Amino acid sequence: MDKNNITKEYSNGDITVVWQSGLCIHSGNCVKNLSKVFQPKTQPWINLDNATSAEIVEAVGKCPSGALSIK
Numbered sequence: 001m002d003k004n005n006i007t008k009e010y011s012n013g014d015i016t017v018v019w020q021s022g023l024c025i026h027s028g029n030c031v032k033n034l035s036k037v038f039q040p041k042t043q044p045w046i047n048l049d050n051a052t053s054a055e056i057v058e059a060v061g062k063c064p065s066g067a068l069s070i071k
């Protein structure tokens with residue numbers, strides 16, 4: 001595996017979002033679709049507390065590369 005491919009998990013106690021950096025093509029879709037959750041300039045860059053689980057699942061489903069998934 002590419003040493004730059006890190007996997008991070010973010011949970012709101014209901015769902016867990018998995019982000020695999022090596023798959024991310026930086027299309028920005030997630031940021032455009034749900035900017036209150038996906039904030040590339042903040043740390044951590046995914047803040048699940050800012051939206052409902054349904055909104056998050058919908059935005060994750062629009063990631064074109066599969067970098068984002070729900071566990």
Ligand code: SF4
Nearest residue numbers: 024025027028030063
């Ligand atoms: S939508 Fe997916 S591929 Fe695009 S920036 Fe977000 S995580 Fe990366």
